[in-house]
Amino acid sequence: MSATVAWADVEVGTELPSLTVGLQRVNLIMYAGASGDFNPIHWNQRFAQAVGLPDVIAHGMLTMATAGRVVTDWVGDPGALVEYGVRFTRPVVVPDDDAGATVEISGKVAEKRDDGTVRVDLTATFQGSTILGKAQAVVRLA
Amino acid sequence: MALNKDYLGRVYPAGPAYAVGREKLREFATAIGDANPAYHDVAVARSLGHRDVIAPPTFAFLLSFRASAVAVLDPDLGLDYSKVVHGEQRFVYDRPITAGDELVCVTTIENIREAAGNDILTTRGDISTVDGEHVVTTWTTTVARGTAGETA
Numbered sequence: 239m240s241a242t243v244a245w246a247d248v249e250v251g252t253e254l255p256s257l258t259v260g261l262q263r264v265n266l267i268m269y270a271g272a273s274g275d276f277n278p279i280h281w282n283q284r285f286a287q288a289v290g291l292p293d294v295i296a297h298g299m300l301t302m303a304t305a306g307r308v309v310t311d312w313v314g315d316p317g318a319l320v321e322y323g324v325r326f327t328r329p330v331v332v333p334d335d336d337a338g339a340t341v342e343i344s345g346k347v348a349e350k351r352d353d354g355t356v357r358v359d360l361t362a363t364f365q366g367s368t369i370l371g372k373a374q375a376v377v378r379l380a
Numbered sequence: 381m382a383l384n385k386d387y388l389g390r391v392y393p394a395g396p397a398y399a400v401g402r403e404k405l406r407e408f409a410t411a412i413g414d415a416n417p418a419y420h421d422v423a424v425a426r427s428l429g430h431r432d433v434i435a436p437p438t439f440a441f442l443l444s445f446r447a448s449a450v451a452v453l454d455p456d457l458g459l460d461y462s463k464v465v466h467g468e469q470r471f472v473y474d475r476p477i478t479a480g481d482e483l484v485c486v487t488t489i490e491n492i493r494e495a496a497g498n499d500i501l502t503t504r505g506d507i508s509t510v511d512g513e514h515v516v517t518t519w520t521t522t523v524a525r526g527t528a529g530e531t532a
Contacts, residue, residue, distance in 0.1 A: 323470030
């Protein structure tokens with residue numbers, strides 16, 4: 239592993255570069271195909287509304303993958319990730335239009351550990367509300 | 381209906397090995413919109429110390445999800461899959477999944493509980509190479525909305 243960020247250079251409170259990502263229907267279809275998760279709530283508006291959702295929603299795992307990019311982009315080598323976990327607290331509704339849904343992710347170093355790792359706390363929001371709870375990643379820095 | 385607590389601690393042995401392909405990892409990385417060269421470019425991945433291109437961190441879910449199907453779809457467990465949402469997901473890595481790996485996943489039912497009328501199931505997936513090298517452990521919490529306390 240070869241993180242490009244040095245543990246010594248990071249402090250609790252260090253902010254990671256934030257990320258804004260647009261998710262459109264095509265992204266959900268690509269994720270369904272690549273992951274093998276063809277649950278129709280992620281691509282069939284008729285089905286999603288029949289089970290009480292406002293519209294098609296993004297796969298939680300696509301949201302988690304997107305949020306994790308704030309950490310892996312920052313650290314350089316994604317292989318430096320030691321731990322990553324989230325709670326899915328609110329779905330990302332993706333309308334059938336050209337704009338889709340916009341998700342904003344930010345991250346901040348919350349803890350420095352003596353073993354050369356840091357814990358990053360992530361915040362992901364959609365339409366002004368958080369969509370992930372307890373979103374935390376542990377990475378081994380250089 | 382409520383989940384069958386007899387299933388707590390049950391272990392499901394690994395099925396056939398999953399062969400991790402370079403193009404599959406590139407396809408998955410593209411699908412999540414991630415252009416990080418460690419997922420796409422073999423030379424860059426090697427310069428970072430990896431044997432080949434590596435998988436994005438959440439790729440491990442594909443293996444654990446597939447392996448856990450035999451458990452979560454077991455009718456005697458009693459999970460109503462039509463009401464299930466993904467509640468929580470966690471990964472702990474020894475190293476990244478790498479193209480060329482042959483991986484197996486052992487599934488354990490780690491927790492069964494009820495909260496606010498929901499049935500909540502946590503499964504653990506221990507992913508290792510066919511040679512026994514541990515790679516990553518996954519925890520998946522699924523929530524069946526409003527099914528706790530229902531009778532079959």
